[in-house]
Amino acid sequence: MKQNQSREELVKGIWRDNPVFAQVLGMCPMLAVTNSAINAVAMGMATFFVLVGSSFLVSTFRHLIPKQVRISCFIIIIATFVTIADYTLLAVVPALHKELGAFIPLIVANCLILGRQEAFASRHPTKLAVLDAVGMASGFLLALLSLGAVREILGDGALFGIRLFGENFEPWVIMILPPGGFLTLGVILLFFNWFKTKKDEFLEDVAAAQRSEG
Amino acid sequence: MDNLLWIFISALLVNNFVLAYFLGLCPFLGVSNSLETSARLGLATTFVMLVTAVCAWLLNTYVLVYAPYLRLICFIVVIASTVQFIEMLIKKLSPALFRAMGIFLPLITTNCAILGLAIFATNRGYGFWEGIVYALGAGIGFTLALVLLAGLREESELSDIPKLIQGTAMNLIIAGILSMAFMGFAGLFSHT
Numbered sequence: 001m002k003q004n005q006s007r008e009e010l011v012k013g014i015w016r017d018n019p020v021f022a023q024v025l026g027m028c029p030m031l032a033v034t035n036s037a038i039n040a041v042a043m044g045m046a047t048f049f050v051l052v053g054s055s056f057l058v059s060t061f062r063h064l065i066p067k068q069v070r071i072s073c074f075i076i077i078i079a080t081f082v083t084i085a086d087y088t089l090l091a092v093v094p095a096l097h098k099e100l101g102a103f104i105p106l107i108v109a110n111c112l113i114l115g116r117q118e119a120f121a122s123r124h125p126t127k128l129a130v131l132d133a134v135g136m137a138s139g140f141l142l143a144l145l146s147l148g149a150v151r152e153i154l155g156d157g158a159l160f161g162i163r164l165f166g167e168n169f170e171p172w173v174i175m176i177l178p179p180g181g182f183l184t185l186g187v188i189l190l191f192f193n194w195f196k197t198k199k200d201e202f203l204e205d206v207a208a209a210q211r212s213e214g
Numbered sequence: 215m216d217n218l219l220w221i222f223i224s225a226l227l228v229n230n231f232v233l234a235y236f237l238g239l240c241p242f243l244g245v246s247n248s249l250e251t252s253a254r255l256g257l258a259t260t261f262v263m264l265v266t267a268v269c270a271w272l273l274n275t276y277v278l279v280y281a282p283y284l285r286l287i288c289f290i291v292v293i294a295s296t297v298q299f300i301e302m303l304i305k306k307l308s309p310a311l312f313r314a315m316g317i318f319l320p321l322i323t324t325n326c327a328i329l330g331l332a333i334f335a336t337n338r339g340y341g342f343w344e345g346i347v348y349a350l351g352a353g354i355g356f357t358l359a360l361v362l363l364a365g366l367r368e369e370s371e372l373s374d375i376p377k378l379i380q381g382t383a384m385n386l387i388i389a390g391i392l393s394m395a396f397m398g399f400a401g402l403f404s405h406t
Contacts, residue, residue, distance in 0.1 A: 024382050029326075032237075075294075083286050101337075102330060102334055105285075106329060106330055106333065109328075174394070177397065178393045179390045181390075182389045183387060185386050186383050186386030190379055190383040193378050193379075193381075193383060
């Protein structure tokens, strides 16, 4: 039972409750940095670090944080981790940091992170909170990567900077410009909805068949 | 003078916060189902942006020169508490104004468009008046995008749309087309 619950908290964020596709959270950084796969991965890793770190701290200190000022406390904890991530990226990969620009500090305003602290980490023991954060952050990374990969392949004809097509490929430039972000995410959400509807229909059919048999 | 005008137009149309920088998308997608609500939210956001510009300028000039690593925490704490304070002030002084935009104020204090404004203005080294004009342009641009989307959404409620695409998927595609239209403004100024 215990084992099952831990695994459940870890896995749910990756597909069923995926923060982007199912809950539509954290859109701003999601669309702004996914014009290439490498930017998407860097953003995803930074968010991963911030989410796991702040979930760990918030759930460890959840009995010490006064209820009335909890949101402010969460934000200060998150902002601290974001500052660490910002300066680390600046020191380790300055070129990437320059490309992501103002969007690293803006992780602090990502509603996904604050949402997880409020809805989960402040109410659960440390171990579960960290597992939940790892799951959610992986789901977010996955979503960023899929969007970044699609946009880079269509808009630049490359993936992680490696050319995929021959010389004759005419890049679909609009995909790496802002409108492409909105359009790609819209189409991906459409597929996600379609898949969910089909699955629900299938489950209903199975249930109906079982009922008629019984 | 030319410079101020350029900052205003750039924030309003060419580099629209929502449609070119993807900032403030949560209220953009969440609240844009009626024209009136989105106009009021836009007004409240513009107001908070002006407050933010003043706060950011004060912090940058008097505090952050001594401790640049506190930038993020300072911005958030100072902006959030100033907005909270002004909210109480408006509630006392003008109940009518409070009803028009009061309920939105706490919602938008930690919005990424607000924080983004403070960070962009800092990175570009804007002075006091430049910051104010930038905030004004960004706020009106945000309102413009919100009202445009709300109008389109109200219109789409009367049309026969497949059930699958209703909701966020369609809003994103509409936003994509709007964003493409706004790209047309990129040629408005010849210098980069």
